[in-house]
Structure formats: C-alpha cells, structure tokens
Amino acid sequence: MDVLSRARTFLPSGDEYVTEDALKNLRNYKYCSVDKSFLTKYLYRHYWEWAVTLFPRWMAPNLITLVGLSFEVFDVLLVLVIMPDLVGPGPGWLYFAFGIGMWLYSTFDNVDGKQARRTGSSSPLGELFDHGCDALNCTIAGIVEASAFACGISWQTVTIVFFTTMTFFFSTWEEYHTGVLYLGYVNGPTEILTLAVLACFASGIWGPEIWHVPAAKGLPGIGLLFPASWELMDAMLAITGVAMLFGHCLVCCWNVYAACKEKNRSFVATLPQLVQYVVFASSCYVWLSNTTTIFVNNHLVLFLVTAGTAFGRIVSKIILAHLTEMPFPSYTVQMVPLVVGAILARLGLFVPSTELLFLVLSCMFVVAAYLHWALVVIERFCEFLGINCLSITPRKHREKAE
Numbered sequence: 001m002d003v004l005s006r007a008r009t010f011l012p013s014g015d016e017y018v019t020e021d022a023l024k025n026l027r028n029y030k031y032c033s034v035d036k037s038f039l040t041k042y043l044y045r046h047y048w049e050w051a052v053t054l055f056p057r058w059m060a061p062n063l064i065t066l067v068g069l070s071f072e073v074f075d076v077l078l079v080l081v082i083m084p085d086l087v088g089p090g091p092g093w094l095y096f097a098f099g100i101g102m103w104l105y106s107t108f109d110n111v112d113g114k115q116a117r118r119t120g121s122s123s124p125l126g127e128l129f130d131h132g133c134d135a136l137n138c139t140i141a142g143i144v145e146a147s148a149f150a151c152g153i154s155w156q157t158v159t160i161v162f163f164t165t166m167t168f169f170f171s172t173w174e175e176y177h178t179g180v181l182y183l184g185y186v187n188g189p190t191e192i193l194t195l196a197v198l199a200c201f202a203s204g205i206w207g208p209e210i211w212h213v214p215a216a217k218g219l220p221g222i223g224l225l226f227p228a229s230w231e232l233m234d235a236m237l238a239i240t241g242v243a244m245l246f247g248h249c250l251v252c253c254w255n256v257y258a259a260c261k262e263k264n265r266s267f268v269a270t271l272p273q274l275v276q277y278v279v280f281a282s283s284c285y286v287w288l289s290n291t292t293t294i295f296v297n298n299h300l301v302l303f304l305v306t307a308g309t310a311f312g313r314i315v316s317k318i319i320l321a322h323l324t325e326m327p328f329p330s331y332t333v334q335m336v337p338l339v340v341g342a343i344l345a346r347l348g349l350f351v352p353s354t355e356l357l358f359l360v361l362s363c364m365f366v367v368a369a370y371l372h373w374a375l376v377v378i379e380r381f382c383e384f385l386g387i388n389c390l391s392i393t394p395r396k397h398r399e400k401a402e
Contacts, residue, residue: 014376022324023384029124029323031113033181037190040183044110044190051107052114061116062129063390068108069133075101075144076301085298086143087152092204098148099200102141106193109134121392124323125381128316129389131172132374135315138164139308141196143301148200149233150208153300158288159237161304162281164188165311167248169277172315174252176322177270178259184251211236273328276314276335280307283338290345293352299359306363310334313370320377334369337362 035041055064075098083090112130116122142161151157167188175181183189202210211233216223218232226235260267284307288294294303310332317329341358344350350358378389387393 011372012376014380017373017377018320018324018326018380022326023380025325026124026323026381026384028325029127031122031127032179033183035183035187035190036185037183037187038185039190039194048107048110048114052111052118055111055115057119058392059115060388060390060392061112061119061121061126064108064112064115065130065133066390068105068112069137069140071101071104071108072137072140072144076140079143079147080301083147084301085152086147086157086300087150087208088147089150089208090147095148095200095204095208098144099197099204102144102193102197102200105137105141106189106197109189119392121387123381123385123387125378125385125387125389128319128323128381129378131319132312132316135168135172135312136308138168139304139311142308143304145196145199148196148203148208149211150203151233153295153298155288156233156237157300158284158304159241161308162284163237163240163244165308166277166281167244169311169315170249170252172318172322173270173273174255176318176328177256179322182255184247186247188248270328273330276330276332280311280314280335280338283335283342286342287338287345290342290348290350291355292345292350293355294359297352297356299356302359302363306359306366307338309363309366309370310338313366313373316374334366337365 037044078094078097079086082088082094088094109130113122113126116126139161142164143157146152146157146160149156149160151160171181186192199211211218212231214223214228215226215230215232215235216228219226219235223232223235226238230238256270257267260270284303288303294300313332313334314329317332321327321329337358341355341362344358345355381387382389
C-alpha cells in the first residue's frame with residue numbers, strides 16, 4: 001500500500017461527507033431568491049445583464065465565480081507585500097486596486113448565475129460553489145477593507161471580519177429554513193459592498209487617515225453622541241453593529257420564525273443551531289484577548305485566514321445540508337484548533353514561539369481539511385449530476401446522468 005493509499009484510510013470518505021440518499025435529494029433542487037434592493041432593480045440588474053454578454057458561452061459559471069474570488073485573493077497578496085501592517089499609508093493606486101478587486105468580485109459573483117441560465121448549465125453545485133466562495137470571501141474582503149481603512153493589527157480589523165461572518169452565517173441559517181435567499185432593501189452584497197468600494201476610492205484620493213479623525217469632527221452633530229476618545233472609524237463600526245443587529249440578524253430570525261410557523265415547526269428548536277457560531281466567535285475572542293504574539297508580532301492575517309477557513313467550512317456544510325435536505329450540521333472538526341487555542345491562551349500556556357507554531361499548524365490543518373472536504377463533495381456532485389465543475393458539460397451527458 002503506497003503512502004497516498006495509507007493517508008486515505010485516515011480521511012473521511014465521500015459517503016461520510018454526503019450520502020447517496022442525500023445526493024438523490026438534489027433532484028428536488030430549485031433555486032429561489034428575493035432581492036428587494038432598489039440599486040439592483042434600477043441599476044445593477046441592467047449592468048449585470050450587459051456584463052454577462054462579455055463572457056464566452058464556453059466559460060463555466062463556477063469558473064467565473066473562481067476567477068472573481070481570485071481578484072480578492074490578489075488584493076490580500078498586495079496587502080501582505082506592500083502594507084503588511086494593514087496601516088500604511090500605501091500608494092494611492094493600492095486603494096483603487098482594493099476597490100476595483102471588490103467590484104470585479106461582485107460583478108463576477110452576480111454574473112455567474114446569469115451565465116448558468118444563459119448556457120442552460122444551472123445546477124445545485126453552482127449554488128454550493130458560489131456560496132462557498134462567498135463564505136471564504138467574508139474574511140478575505142474583511143482584511144482588504146480593514147487595510148483600506150488603515151485599521152492595522154487591531155480589534156477594529158477583527159470587528160470588521162466579525163461583522164461580515166456573522167451576517168453571512170445568519171443569512172445561511174435563514175436560507176436553510178426558508179428555502180429562499182433573501183436580500184433586503186439594504187443588503188451586504190449590494191449597498192454595503194458599494195459603500196465599501198467607494199470607501200476604498202476615498203482612501204486612494206484623500207488618504208486612509210480620513211477615517212481616523214475624531215468622531216465629533218467626522219460626523220458633525222451625531223458625532224457628539226460618542227465618547228470623545230472615539231475616532232470616526234470607531235463610530236462607524238458602532239453604527240454598523242447596531243444596523244447589523246436590528247436590520248439583518250433580527251430580520252433573519254423573524255423570517256425563520258415565519259417559516260417555522262407556516263410549516264408547524266418549533267422556532268425555539270432552531271435557536272441552538274446558532275450555538276456553533278457563538279462558539280466560533282467566542283473562541284476567536286478569547287484567544288485574541290489572551291494572545292502573546294498575534295497582535296504584537298503581526299500575525300493577525302494568519303489568524304484570520306485560519307478562522308476564516310474554519311468559518312467557510314461551517315457555513316458550506318449548512319449550504320450542503322440545505323441542498324441535500326440533510327439535518328442541520330452543528331459541528332465541524334475545523335473548530336477544534338480554535339477552541340483548543342482559546343483554552344491554551346486563556347490558561348496562559350502559550351509563549352510567543354509555541355503560540356505561533358500552534359497557529360501555523362492550525363492553519364495548515366484547517367486549510368487541508370477544507371480542501372479535502374470541498375474536493376470530495378464537488379466530485380460526488382459532479383458524478384451524480386453528470387457534470388463537470390469548471391467546464392460546461394454537453395446537455396446529452398447531463399440528461400444521461402438524470
């Protein structure tokens with residue numbers, strides 16, 4: 001038995017990730033979404049319908065999604081090379097690159113579905129692949145935006161990433177129960193992303209220091225409501241947090257409650273499903289509150305990539321459960337390094353060298369585990385549906401698989 005074969009005996013099988021019975025439920029798949037955004041209705045919809053015509057018909061929707069994500073990954077690489085402290089200031093063009101990368105990601109993310117309908121290649125794999133990339137991008141875009149705001153290796157950066165992951169988790173939890181991807185009149189992928197792009201451009205024109213003036217100066221009138229020591233950035237995060245709680249999280253809860261009532265199910269029984277995100281966020285907070293090296297030695301990006309990959313697995317499993325009509329997943333093994341790291345940090349058992357080693361090993365583990373899960377699940381979807389992931393399968397092959 002070769003090394004690869006031995007390794008496979010220790011890894012979960014494809015049936016452990018998604019069973020044959022679960023795959024059969026893919027035949028019931030029907031994508032459903034509601035977008036209330038006025039920007040989408042009156043502006044972006046027309047832009048996306050034009051943009052999709054720029055893509056060749058042979059280009060698979062999932063390939064469009066992956067290329068779109070690569071723009072954001074490239075921006076993070078620019079951060080690491082040019083502005084690793086996440087403060088700078090960097091050259092003006094860098095902030096425009098951040099904004100353009102976000103815009104291109106958004107464009108490709110909205111065009112992929114239109115390309116699927118245009119080429120007749122829509123499938124459940126498309127939704128899993130699209131939302132999976134979106135989940136990873138929560139952390140990636142958070143790092144880029146924090147760099148554009150010159151938040152540095154600080155709790156401000158952590159808060160930005162926390163906001164992106166929390167809103168995405170609630171949306172995914174909501175879609176699992178309602179069967180509908182609901183985007184409100186003001187939503188993250190449209191209005192908030194537009195503001196983020198404009199903020200990047202503003203940093204490129206006037207410099208990122210504009211976000212760090214006193215709140216009273218940056219927000220005339222209402223700025224006086226905040227502590228005198230607060231910067232404009234602090235006030236913006238506080239306002240965003242309140243808006244996120246009341247304008248998004250509670251709305252998701254109400255929609256889940258309405259769906260449960262319609263189906264004669266217990267809404268209270270769904271609330272424990274939120275615990276895994278509480279554990280995820282709490283573990284990150286406890287670890288960072290007691291770290292010996294992450295802040296002082298500039299390892300925050302490494303930590304966020306580790307936590308963000310674990311988060312990507314958490315929500316991707318929920319999406320998979322939604323598509324295959326499986327029970328709501330309440331645990332993923334990639335949470336273990338975060339929980340263990342939090343405990344070790346809280347007990348004071350880390351020194352800078354051992355904490356860095358543990359963080360590096362944790363990152364390697366969660367990335368490897370995520371890639372194995374993703375590749376195996378994608379392969380099983382493709383085999384069952386008779387399609388390819390990154391190329392368009394001729395219709396006759398898809399019909400034969402059905």
